[in-house]
Amino acid sequence: MKRILLDCDPGIDDALAIALAHGSPELEVVGITTVAGNVGLERTTPNALSLTEFYGMDVPVARGADRPLLRAPDTASTVHGATGLGDVVLPTAKAEPDTRHAVDFIIDTVAASPGEISLVAVGPLTNVALALRKEPRLAEWVREFVVMGGSYTRGNLTPAAEFNIGADPEAAGVVFDAPWEPVMFGLDLTHQARATSEVRQRFVGLGKLQEELLSPCLDFYGSNRQYRDEGPAIHDACAVAHVIAPELFTTVRARVDVETSGRFTSGMTVTDFAPEAEHNALVATALQQRAFWDLLTEAFERVASSMP
Numbered sequence: 001m002k003r004i005l006l007d008c009d010p011g012i013d014d015a016l017a018i019a020l021a022h023g024s025p026e027l028e029v030v031g032i033t034t035v036a037g038n039v040g041l042e043r044t045t046p047n048a049l050s051l052t053e054f055y056g057m058d059v060p061v062a063r064g065a066d067r068p069l070l071r072a073p074d075t076a077s078t079v080h081g082a083t084g085l086g087d088v089v090l091p092t093a094k095a096e097p098d099t100r101h102a103v104d105f106i107i108d109t110v111a112a113s114p115g116e117i118s119l120v121a122v123g124p125l126t127n128v129a130l131a132l133r134k135e136p137r138l139a140e141w142v143r144e145f146v147v148m149g150g151s152y153t154r155g156n157l158t159p160a161a162e163f164n165i166g167a168d169p170e171a172a173g174v175v176f177d178a179p180w181e182p183v184m185f186g187l188d189l190t191h192q193a194r195a196t197s198e199v200r201q202r203f204v205g206l207g208k209l210q211e212e213l214l215s216p217c218l219d220f221y222g223s224n225r226q227y228r229d230e231g232p233a234i235h236d237a238c239a240v241a242h243v244i245a246p247e248l249f250t251t252v253r254a255r256v257d258v259e260t261s262g263r264f265t266s267g268m269t270v271t272d273f274a275p276e277a278e279h280n281a282l283v284a285t286a287l288q289q290r291a292f293w294d295l296l297t298e299a300f301e302r303v304a305s306s307m308p
């Protein structure tokens with residue numbers, strides 16, 4: 001059993017990543033922390049609370065940073081909708097967020113179980129950067145740190161920057177400069193995880209989960225011009241899947257530096273695979289697609305059969 005703490009900005013693909021984590025018997029979700037990203041914190045936090053109750057999860061949710069370290073907030077509401085979940089409206093959660101700030105929740109949770117917590121970040125890295133600044137030993141205490149972000153080819157926020165990195169490049173720089181070895185799931189990998197019509201056929205029959213969440217969310221997400229040809233890329237679930245089944249992925253050691261000052265390249269994850277480079281990360285390059293979708297479908301089936 002692996003214990004996972006998920007920092008996210010739900011967000012449609014974040015919602016599927018949460019379902020994957022919940023539906024996987026290999027994982028115990030010890031907490032969810034929210035950050036401003038796809039939409040503002042005033043949406044990502046209630047979205048996380050509503051999603052956990054919709055799925056039937058009893059997991060603390062702690063709210064985090066409502067803006068990047070230095071830059072003005074940006075959103076991806078054109079991709080995820082004004083609410084962050086497309087046109088899906090879930091029941092308002094009964095639970096309140098944890099009383100702690102996400103940064104303190106992350107530090108407390110990891111410090112209480114050194115070597116046991118898989119920290120997975122699938123939104124802008126503001127919370128993780130602040131946690132590292134407040135408690136630098138976080139980098140040695142985590143079991144692993146897995147991040148959905150970046151790209152070693154082109155971005156989606158700009159030609160150079162992927163959204164999670166480009167939304168808060170200074171935070172991403174703190175995170176990649178810390179003394180740990182992030183496992184980076186950039187767009188090069190996540191664009192191999194497309195929810196095609198063939199894949200989505202596997203979700204038919206999942207009842208309320210399919211009808212009230214998966215189908216409307218994937219319809220909305222897939223309508224975005226960047227996904228129209230092959231179906232939406234389920235970015236965030238890739239990072240969670242690596243915690244469950246790392247054997248589904250090919251990863252390569254590399255040097256990753258985050259550009260923070262380029263006029264056209266700010267937020268770029270400058271990735272050097274050269275053997276002589278001073279490697280500081282593992283970068284995911286290939287996905288076993290069939291096995292990935294088997295994993296997701298089985299997890300969604302478990303969620304669907306246990307939902308309230």
Ligand code: RIB
Nearest residue numbers: 011013122123163164235
């Ligand atoms: O670029 C994709 C990433 O940005 C995903 O995490 C998506 O949820 C958005 O946050």
Ligand code: CA
Nearest residue numbers: 011014122123
């Ligand atoms: Ca996200």
